[in-house]
Amino acid sequence: MKPQTFATIVALIPYVLGFPHLANFPEHRSLAGLSPEEVRAVASQFDSMPGAQPLPPPISDTSSILVNDADHPFIPDQPSDLRGPCPGLNTLAAHGYLPRQGVVTPGQIITAVQEGFNMGYHFASFLCYSAFITDGNHLTNLMSIGANTTTKGQPTTGIDTHGHFEGDASLTRDDAYLGNNFMFNQTLFNAFNESAAQVGNGMITFEAAALDRAIRINDSIARNPEFSFETPRFLGAIAETGFFFAMFVNNQTVDNEKPLSLNDAESFFGNHEFPQGFYRRQGPYEFPMVKNVTYTFVDMIGVKPGNNNGVNNYVVNPEDPMTFCYFYQKQVNLTASLYPNPTGALKQAIKANLQTYYETLGDPTCEQYFPYGQ
Ligand code: HEM
Structure with a gap:
């Protein structure tokens, strides 16, 4: 079968399954709030579903080096680039340390924040998974560093989802209640x-x-x-x-x-x-x-x-x-409330990502939580 014909058939699956509103589901959009049937309908459209992945290795050279270099030129945001409330991640994408479009894997974030800013490996992993478990896509292992917006005509989620990781009293972005929670003010x-x-x-x-x-x-x-x-x-x-x-x-x-x-x-x-x-x-x-x-x-x-x-x-x-133990506990509780009844590959991926999240804390005195069993 020609690839184009195959793509056309795949695009029709959500219609056939009775979920036309889930056609063209962006690969980086979170699956929170979807029923198991809806998850099946969107999963049929994804090119690849690696699920949870292990952490990348830490960078070996943590000395101070020139990072605004010829290999990482600044390119102003293009209309299709996703940008959000974090000036650190936005800068890394604008310089090509992260994919410039703003759709990334957790591993890419963890490596890029070390390379560009020398954020510590363990803390970077903790921070990244704090956002990924609530705002990322556990099946495709992708997330957007941008805002909630529209991609391929579909609503999509980003790390600005209010009340997940993003919140009030930002330094340069408005409170969601007062205005735009991801644009510079x-x-x-x-x-x-x-x-x-x-x-x-x-x-x-x-x-x-x-x-x-x-x-x-x-x-x-x-x-x-x-x-x-x-x-x-x-x-x-x-x-x-x-x-x-x-x-x-x-x-x-x-x-x-x-x-x-x-x-x-x-x-x-x-x-x-x-x-x-x-x-x-x-x-x-x-x-x-x-x-x-x-x-x-x-x-x-x-x-x-x-x-x-x-x-x-x-x-x-x-x-x-x-405490940071409580920070972790609250994010796990939030994830469990966003995914009350995951099944199959999704449940497996969330469980594995929650395990990774706990390990990033690096603090055995923090109690570990298992909302989906051990
Ligand atoms: C490791 C992955 C990272 C994730 C997932 C992440 C995510 C976020 C998110 C969601 C916010 C919005 C919080 C809010 O204001 O409501 C934020 C803000 C911020 N981030 Fe990041 N970030 C990361 C790494 C970094 C790095 C490496 C830097 C600096 C080098 C950085 C600097 C900042 C600063 C300064 C703010 C506050 C912005 C403001 O209040 O106006 N972040 N980050």
């Missing part, structure tokens, strides 16, 4: 100018980063009646303040001592472009350091996890332990 970015001027001598120092983080949280408390700031978002939002300080600074030292310039910050957050002559940090930004920096910011800012009950009415949740 200059007004929000201006809080960096304000904090750098107030406490950083015009630079984004550690103190300026903490002040900026606090300004953005207080802004959400003041304007978003549905502001939600519990773990995992609580830890994620504060950890991300450490990210730009540790990884957007040219040739950053192991001790994270150098401040970030406002121009370089805007290059990443706004344009998704490495500054000219950018060297990645020296030494990986790995779990122990990430925890240290994150909890230092937590102490400096003095905020606790909680939710708004109407604007300017922030209610702290004393039950939230603010």
Whole structure:
């Protein structure tokens, strides 16, 4: 049979099975919310279904090297490129460290964030799977670094799915309740100018980063009646303040001592472009350091996890332990609620990905959860 004829027949399967709305299902769209019959109808359209895959090996050279190099030129986003709320991943795609279109495997993300930014292997794997298990496609092993959008005429999911990994009080993107939760917002970015001027001598120092983080949280408390700031978002939002300080600074030292310039910050957050002559940090930004920096910011800012009950009415949740074990537990619970009754290859892939996710924590004191049995 000619390949074209075969493709035409495959495209007809969802119609034959009674699910015309699932024709042209994008390979990177999450399968959450689909019945086993619907999963079968969409799976028949996928070119390849590798299912869960093992983690890639870590990179071997973690020294500081020039990453804005001739092999990785910046190319402005094309109309078909998917971009989302993460300036780190957007930059890696715009420079070709990730597939430029923005449809990626977890393995590609884990390798690219090490190569481009020297994010530590274990932490990178944890972060990547935190998003993949809720927003990725467990059968095709693909995800989109972009927003929820339309691909091939079909709605599709991205890492901006609100309340999964993406959440409120972002530094440069609006709360979903207030506006666009994945596009750069200059007004929000201006809080960096304000904090750098107030406490950083015009630079984004550690103190300026903490002040900026606090300004953005207080802004959400003041304007978003549905502001939600519990773990995992609580830890994620504060950890991300450490990210730009540790990884957007040219040739950053192991001790994270150098401040970030406002121009370089805007290059990443706004344009998704490495500054000219950018060297990645020296030494990986790995779990122990990430925890240290994150909890230092937590102490400096003095905020606790909680939710708004109407604007300017922030209610702290004393039950939230603010730990990475709890972060993991919440993401597993969310995955189980998104996939209440998976069957066959899908169930197998989710179980394997949850196992990988637990291993990325690298902390045997964290309790492991098995929503689909051991
Ligand atoms: C390892 C895989 C990664 C995943 C899955 C990921 C995912 C995300 C997501 C979903 C957000 C949106 C959170 C929100 O604001 O609601 C985000 C924000 C952010 N990410 Fe990433 N990210 C990754 C790696 C990185 C890297 C390597 C960097 C820096 C080098 C980075 C820097 C940031 C920063 C600074 C923000 C905050 C943006 C803002 O608040 O405006 N991320 N990331």
